[in-house]
Amino acid sequence: MTKTHGHQPDHGNQTRDSATSGAPLTPPHAVIADPFWERYTELVRTTVIPYQWEALNDRVEGAEPSHAVRNFRIAAGLEDGSFHGFVFQDSDLAKWLEAVGHSLAQHPDPELERTADAAIDLIAAAQHPSGYLNTYFTIQEPGQQWTNLLDCHELYCAGHLIEAAVAYHRATGKRVLLDVVIRLVDHIDEVFGPREGQLRGYDGHQEIELALVKLFEATGERRYLELSRFFIDERGRAPNFLREEWERRGRVSHFVGKMAALDLSYNQAHVPVREQNVAVGHAVRAVYMYTAMADLARLTGDASLHDACRVLWSNMTGRQMYITGAIGATHHGEAFTFDYDLPNDTVYAETCASIGLIFFARRMLQLEPRGEYADVMERALYNTVLGSMSMDGRHYFYVNPLEVWPAASAGNPGRRHVKATRQPWFGCSCCPPNVARLLSSLGEYLYQVSDDDRTVYAHLFVGSIVTLSVAGHDVTLRQESSLPWSGRATFTIGSLAAREPRGQHGPGEAAFQLALRVPAWRAGEPQLRVNGEDAAYNVNDGYALVDRAWREGDTVEWILPMAAQLMTAHPNVRANAGRVAIQRGPLVYCLEEIDNGGPLASLVLPADATLEERVSDILLPGMVMLDGRAMREETFDSLGETNRGEAGTLYRPFMPAFTEVPVRAVPYFLWGNRELGEMNVWLRTHAGL
Amino acid sequence: MTKTHGHQPDHGNQTRDSATSGAPLTPPHAVIADPFWERYTELVRTTVIPYQWEALNDRVEGAEPSHAVRNFRIAAGLEDGSFHGFVFQDSDLAKWLEAVGHSLAQHPDPELERTADAAIDLIAAAQHPSGYLNTYFTIQEPGQQWTNLLDCHELYCAGHLIEAAVAYHRATGKRVLLDVVIRLVDHIDEVFGPREGQLRGYDGHQEIELALVKLFEATGERRYLELSRFFIDERGRAPNFLREEWERRGRVSHFVGKMAALDLSYNQAHVPVREQNVAVGHAVRAVYMYTAMADLARLTGDASLHDACRVLWSNMTGRQMYITGAIGATHHGEAFTFDYDLPNDTVYAETCASIGLIFFARRMLQLEPRGEYADVMERALYNTVLGSMSMDGRHYFYVNPLEVWPAASAGNPGRRHVKATRQPWFGCSCCPPNVARLLSSLGEYLYQVSDDDRTVYAHLFVGSIVTLSVAGHDVTLRQESSLPWSGRATFTIGSLAAREPRGQHGPGEAAFQLALRVPAWRAGEPQLRVNGEDAAYNVNDGYALVDRAWREGDTVEWILPMAAQLMTAHPNVRANAGRVAIQRGPLVYCLEEIDNGGPLASLVLPADATLEERVSDILLPGMVMLDGRAMREETFDSLGETNRGEAGTLYRPFMPAFTEVPVRAVPYFLWGNRELGEMNVWLRTHAGL
Structure with missing residues (x-):
């Protein structure tokens, strides 16, 4: 077993990196302020993150021990023992740290930050002097690093550590984890590459490629971008690295412990x-x-x-x-x-x-x-x-x-x-x-500013506050949204701080284009109101463009007609033939047995079904359910048996018989929160022939 | 490797066992004389049986060698080598011999019979002096007999040998294989049983149970019936034999070569x-x-x-x-x-x-x-x-x-x-x-005579000749049938030989009941004609009863209305909701892409579809196809794209649009004989709401 490694981080207070607070973030990072979404972000902060920390530390009763933190303690030489869990177990701690980073950026939480700092110190302590960092190979197969890229997820785990480091650094300004991953990536950059003695390889599970881009954007170090490009460019090239590596290994799979076939398309490395x-x-x-x-x-x-x-x-x-x-x-x-x-x-x-x-x-x-x-x-x-x-x-x-x-x-x-x-x-x-x-x-995920600094795109309708760098200004933009229950998003221009004096506009003005998404789900033409007045707009590539010199306090209302619609799938999707799905706004709906009885497949929704909206607090405050009428096919029993033996109990001549019944659809994302039962998204329809 | 075993059969002419020709067979064995069915029995005799013999001897180019015959040669000591194939490979030769037996009973074929005799001699040569007979354990695991009943199919293979022996003995009167299996079964009867030192076990794959019943019926030896009952009665009893055996073996599966879970319901041995x-x-x-x-x-x-x-x-x-x-x-x-x-x-x-x-x-x-x-x-x-x-x-x-x-x-x-x-x-x-x-x-499978010797049941409508023992007579009954293409079966009484003089009827008469099946698929009331005259009948338990004193030359016509019907499945069968199948007489129909284009799921059959019968020789002489009209759902393309990005190419608001198109159904049993394409039995229907 490998004992402690050389590098030991400063276990005292981590110093904040002031460099992060200056440059604007790409993409812009909004702070969520939305009654619908805050329920979820709060759940994550108050339930998911703490609970997962307990799980990572094997303290959840009745749960399989994760062993993720213990693997790091063993790899750091702080504890004896052997590796447990999947070969990619390290990534669980990394993803948890990334979630913590994002959460701290939205909602400071000193206790959570202290917990995370300690975890980061532990990770740093498990790093080899070379920069290498992976508890599976440190504990279980020392000396076998980089010999099974196909199965063993080393670069994948590194990728998740990088994403965690970038997020944590952004949120807290603290560099310890960022420095750890920089050393790790510098090591990887030596091991992998096109030069003699380097591995012209890549991971079986892509992840580090996108993480290296984040690291490049966080540090400005172009080598990281080049390394990402190397992994992408090498993938699937002949001679195929993963195939050669698999041949060298005797075609033995890490997971099944014996020879196994290779399917390069599984790893998107076939071409x-x-x-x-x-x-x-x-x-x-x-x-x-x-x-x-x-x-x-x-x-x-x-x-x-x-x-x-x-x-x-x-x-x-x-x-x-x-x-x-x-x-x-x-x-x-x-x-x-x-x-x-x-x-x-x-x-x-x-x-x-x-x-x-x-x-x-x-x-x-x-x-x-x-x-x-x-x-x-x-x-x-x-x-x-x-x-x-x-x-x-x-x-x-x-x-x-x-x-x-x-x-x-x-x-x-x-x-x-x-x-x-x-x-x-x-x-x-x-x-x-x-x-x-x-x-x-x-x-x-909400906003982006065009490369020419002239347009602010609003992609998602989520209540939030964001500061955008556009048209030479730092513009604060507040959004209020009634989604997903109704289709109104209101944007309010907050402070407008010019980054340098400009001639063409008056003080306190910023001339830029606001591009509001015109969602495919709209049930009619959206209505635009600027400062309370109806306004015309042009649509380009799915965005309505509102171009003006904006002043603080300007408001834009974007009203999106929302109605339940029956949706159909392309006829080539055999599974959905003769079926419709219900969609209202961004939400897909479904039928549950608790509301409609079973079998759900006996219900037939007319093509011209009217679905009435009913606001309820059953599952979420303000949730919209959809009530309508459908036809229920009679069961054999209710029609009486035909007394023809098996032919009568399982198959018999078609004698369609239906009863009109009420039907209720609920948002798909809320299904399964009441009791066990059937659920269907795609519903039989009466084609209206 | 085990070398030759003691018992060597007489390799000369096998003597015929005259005992078989006397007693009537239960159930009665008809000789098929039917244009529809003879095509299949001839295929079996002229193609399937010879081809399989080549395969069993590893002489089919491009096919995996079977090794079944070679395993017997090795087990008999006639050749060196090791066992190949599945642990139940012996059963392939046994099933082939059984098919030969049945075929010889229908159609004598001296050359085929010589080939089979030689195979039987080989089997006999592989039998141990004890009566034990199984090439896998003889060659591969000598001494391990009866240690893995769960996986290793020893009794299963024995069962198929028994069935082969009974069929071959019935057809040819030759006893060699029958004597082999009698020695084998006598050995099994010593090994298995409730007594001290016997195995209270049974096979993982049931088969010997039904075979022992056949052996009892062929020999009259009640011990074989008792042994079958023992296997059936023991199965699933506590303490569970298969579980205990599996535990003794260290839970190792023969098939995966390592420890594997036990699911006793897979073997119907759970209770x-x-x-x-x-x-x-x-x-x-x-x-x-x-x-x-x-x-x-x-x-x-x-x-x-x-x-x-x-x-x-x-x-x-x-x-x-x-x-x-x-x-x-x-x-x-x-x-x-x-x-x-x-x-x-x-x-x-x-x-x-x-x-x-x-x-x-x-x-x-x-x-x-x-x-x-x-x-x-x-x-x-x-x-x-x-x-x-x-x-x-x-x-x-x-x-x-x-x-x-x-x-x-x-x-x-x-x-x-x-x-x-x-x-x-x-x-x-x-x-x-x-x-x-x-x-x-x-x-x-066509006929049976009731236990009280008074009723002849006609189960299937297949052209044939049979001699039945009923009402004290040996009655020859000829059937002509137009099935499956139309619903007419004509029965003609042939010779009527009284086995002993009777008082109540005149000479050349036999009083018995003819019970004609009233099939569930009838499209109306069947019509009965006796000697050309319409006749009334009563129906009991699905059979029309015709009771009279029969004379040679009497004819009974049984006319079964046949029409294409749309069938529906019980609503609990979710997979068939909104779908119908077409059935005409005993035949289920299907749609093939070659006749109807794809996707077949775009076709909707009206609930009141009229399906016209069209006789064709495309696939079989006189086959009946069904032509009708259906609605084809328009594809997205034909309606023009909605230009809403992905929403338009895969999902979009439901706008039903259909075109009436011709549709053709062919008998399901003939599908896939033309070209690769879609096939559907269950078809979307227009429910007629």
């Missing part, structure tokens, strides 16, 4: 990334990679990477995405399958994959602000990501099904991965911290 | 058989066991076994059977799942399971002639069993899907087991010989 035009393989790996590709396209002006991103985006969201913004159609490899294959019952739709989709969408917006990217971002956020967490913040879906039949989840092995209820969040530690870090960093 | 009321586990094992249970209930008058059979029948056929007579909803364990879980796309529906279902149905009829048993038998036979084989007799489905999307079979791992085309029959050797032995023994 060079620029030649990939269909989303394949493990969905989380895919979207993490696409995110880095889009980052690199933006920061290096690489048009071929941008093209590849557009093509992959279009394939993924246009042919392989569930209406809930979920991706990954199969649990075999947690993967994409093929175009239009979107089964509802055997779905995978991993929470982490939708989070990665949001990352990718955010980067596509930065490359090119088009409403469709924000539409997808919003779709995944309100439906899959929010829906993955229970109202109590302690239970999670990893698989986010669009159709649940509890008996099938229990009794059909092909559907056993589709849990009918959210699981205690400590059962597996991958998705919950990912939800925590996304929700606590939501403020980064 | 005693009389307490089983739901069909669970591996479907083939289940129906083989139920078959033996029904046999034993009949032969021992065991009412509790009969009750269990009724309950299991009712659960399986009333809640867990596909409309094609297929069973087994999941490929995980090739198993049943739970009530009303009958997914079409991830179906298992193994051919062998439907064959076992036919065995069980046949025994239920023998216990109690009720039309519903014959309905299921006919349903499984015409749809799943016939459909499993290609027109050329050289390609087979193991999984018989009700819905095929070739792209999903290729691209979704959860549907990879659902092949979109029949596979070369030598790929795996379990289903093809099972089809061969069933089709070549079809003559055993």
